[in-house]
Amino acid sequence: MRIKNRSVIYYTVSVCCILLLAWISLFTGVKDIRVVDLLGDEDKLMVFFISRIPRTLALILVGAGLSISGFIMQQLSQNRFVSPTTSGALEAAKMGILFALVFSPEASLMVRMFSALVFTFLSSLLFIWFVERVKDKNTVFIPLVGIMFGSILASISTFFAYKNNIVQNTQEWLLGDFSAVMQGQYEAIYIILPIVLISYLYAERFTIAGMGKSFATNLGLSYHTVVNIGLMAVSLVVSASVVTVGAIPFVGLIVPNVVSMLIGDNLRRALPLTAFLGAMLLLVCDIIGRLLVFPYEIPIGMTVGIVGGVAFFLLILKKSK
Numbered sequence: 001m002r003i004k005n006r007s008v009i010y011y012t013v014s015v016c017c018i019l020l021l022a023w024i025s026l027f028t029g030v031k032d033i034r035v036v037d038l039l040g041d042e043d044k045l046m047v048f049f050i051s052r053i054p055r056t057l058a059l060i061l062v063g064a065g066l067s068i069s070g071f072i073m074q075q076l077s078q079n080r081f082v083s084p085t086t087s088g089a090l091e092a093a094k095m096g097i098l099f100a101l102v103f104s105p106e107a108s109l110m111v112r113m114f115s116a117l118v119f120t121f122l123s124s125l126l127f128i129w130f131v132e133r134v135k136d137k138n139t140v141f142i143p144l145v146g147i148m149f150g151s152i153l154a155s156i157s158t159f160f161a162y163k164n165n166i167v168q169n170t171q172e173w174l175l176g177d178f179s180a181v182m183q184g185q186y187e188a189i190y191i192i193l194p195i196v197l198i199s200y201l202y203a204e205r206f207t208i209a210g211m212g213k214s215f216a217t218n219l220g221l222s223y224h225t226v227v228n229i230g231l232m233a234v235s236l237v238v239s240a241s242v243v244t245v246g247a248i249p250f251v252g253l254i255v256p257n258v259v260s261m262l263i264g265d266n267l268r269r270a271l272p273l274t275a276f277l278g279a280m281l282l283l284v285c286d287i288i289g290r291l292l293v294f295p296y297e298i299p300i301g302m303t304v305g306i307v308g309g310v311a312f313f314l315l316i317l318k319k320s321k
Contacts, residue, residue: 007263007273014276018060021283023058028287030295055181058189059286060279062245065192068199068271069276070252071259072230073124075210075267077131079142080260081315083252084238088150090249092116092123093235093242096164097158102164109243113188116239123153124231176241176248176301178286188240194276195233202225203268206230224244246318247287248301250308251278257315281307 027033029052037044070083070119077087084090095118100112107115127149131142199206209216209226216223241248255278282300285307289298 001142007269010262010273011276014123014273014280017280018283020058020274021280021287022056022088023057025283026052045179055178055286058178058181058245058281059282061189061192062241063132063278063280063282064252064275065189065278066241066248066251067255067274067281068252069234070195071256071267072199072206073252074099074256075206076128076227076230077142078210079131079139080257081143081253081312082131082146083143083250083256083268084234084251085251085253086150087127087146088123088153089120089234089238090129090242090247091150091157091282092119093239095153096239097118097243098157098161098166101166102160104212105286108253109188113239113243114296120235120238121231123149124235125164128227128231148214176246176304177297177299179243179297179299181245189244190238192237195237195270198229198233200268200271202226202229203271207265207267227263246299246301248282248313249305251281254279254308254311254315313315 026048027035031044031047033044033052034047040047066084069089070085073082073084073087073089074080093116096116097112099119100107100115104111127146130145134142134145138196205221205226208219208221209223213223216226256270256276259274259277263270263273282304285303286300289300289303292298
């Protein structure tokens with residue numbers, strides 16, 4: 001009962017914080033827009049609906065989606081340090097976009113997203129296959145191998161990008177940036193909404209599948225089906241995010257660990273708070289990036305990378321004790 005009451009308090013506070021941060025995000029930028037301006041100034045009204053609202057919605061959806069993706073991967077691998085950042089998923093998505101552009105320079109957004117989805121799903125399957133077979137289940141060893149795997153994929157992508165003279169394009173994907181998000185260019189992110197619903201419905205199944213194939217089978221669960229659904233959900237979120245706003249590190253790593261420390265490991269109870277905190281993290285980092293060097297911007301990938309890197313280091317120190 002105490003945990004449930006605590007969860008309700010966390011949910012309430014999180015929703016209030018998101019609403020406040022979203023309000024700040026909507027009215028923060030180079031163009032000074034006030035509430036009264038929306039009643040009569042057509043230029044500011046256009047900026048508000050074409051740029052500010054899509055950007056804020058994208059921040060909330062990407063933050064929620066990446067956080068939930070990290071929670072799913074941690075459940076399936078039974079490792080606190082596994083996430084799209086430490087499993088090579090982000091690098092695989094960038095490789096998928098690269099190959100789409102190499103074979104079809106005029107590839108549409110959906111073609112690039114499909115290519116990123118295929119590469120991300122296959123790399124995630126390979127990573128989970130490795131986790132199942134490795135004998136050393138050390139908490140730090142598995143994500144370090146995932147980081148090495150991602151570095152290999154990034155090196156291959158850089159090589160082909162250099163051969164095809166599109167290195168500059170690949171560098172743009174290294175840091176997430178919401179400054180270019182506008183109406184008509186971010187709608188692919190809405191795919192995160194059904195993924196959140198699927199994740200909630202399959203919460204217990206993901207937890208059981210993470211306990212191992214034999215355990216899941218004994219409980220009458222189709223292990224490979226559940227794993228494939230989980231990895232497909234993660235791949236859809238990652239590919240949609242990378243195609244739309246670029247790679248954003250550490251969100252799926254830090255937020256699930258914080259939620260686990262707050263309310264425990266019950267995935268169904270933790271998923272809503274995970275989504276809320278992920279959205280809050282991106283909103284805060286984006287607002288900071290817009291204000292630090294105003295009227296210029298610091299890419300959100302940099303601010304999240306600094307915060308996430310420090311948090312990752314502290315988590316490793318905590319687990320090592």
